[in-house]
Amino acid sequence: MVRVNWCCGILVAIAIGQGVLPVETIQASPWDSILESFSRRPKPPLGGRSEFCAISPRRLPDGIESTSGDRLLFVWNGMISKIEVHAEGVGAPLWSQVVKLDARQAEYTGSPLIAGARYEWWIFNRFAVNETKPTFRVPFQVIESSERERVTLELAELNSQIRDPKKWVSAEEWSRKRSQYFVSQGLFVDAMREILSVQRPSQELRTIWQQIPIELCKRG
Known part of the structure; x- marks a missing residue:
């Protein structure tokens, strides 16, 4: 028996x-490979005292985070008071948003980001001595127009494959396949937005939501 x-x-x-x-x-x-890809991303440096951790976009030790879209989702861990988006080298913000104490993400709703341009994500700490100065600045860039067009075409092809009339695909599976594509292109900012877009996540996806901040905010 x-x-x-x-x-x-x-x-x-x-x-x-x-x-x-x-x-x-x-x-x-099926989400494990995506979690593994995120877990291999650069970690914050040892000895950092801040409780804040930029998850997406994040500061890279040997490069700059890229995104393909003209919108993006900011994701972080820790308590902050406000975020801003600045064109590189420009003091006046393109967009700013006050965030709630328990907020851990915010969608950019300013003017569409320009292909090939570089920007900075400014983070303001509510507990800083001078709240008018950013505690962190995280650079990021939008990929060039030619690359953006290529990504758009490849996503359209992927979408047509997913829309197979002979096989029903859930919204979560759709998001997972698109996330895998973005990860394969090194576009982790786009992948993170895709991962967090699912309205009715499975328990497996909820686990991913919990594990990604843990993996990315470990001190390296």
Whole structure:
């Protein structure tokens, strides 16, 4: 006789009286590869005292974060008071937003970002001695027009594949496939926005939402 126990996504088959060894099969989430890609991203430096962590876009040690769209989603961990978007080298903000104490993301709603341009995300700490000066500045850039056109065409092709009339695809699966594409292009800002766009996430996706901040905000 074989008794099957289900616990925490692991199937354990225990054979009784027949000399069969226990077998364990771990049920992998289809989101695991995306989480693994995010977990390999650069970590904040050791010794940092701030409780704030820029998740998307984030500061890279040997480059600058890129996005393909003219809109983006800012994601962070920690308590801040306000965020702003500045064109590189410009003091006046293109857009600003006061954020609530418990907020951890904000959608950019300013003027469309220009292909090939560089910007800065300014973060203001509500507990800073001088709240009028940004505590952090995170640079990011929009990819060039030619690259943006290529991404747009490839996404259109991917969308046509997903829309196979013979196979129903959930909104979450649609988002996962698009996220995988963005990760493959090194566009983690776009992938993060896609991941967080699902309205009715599965438990697996909720777990990803919880794990990404933990992985990206570990001190490196």
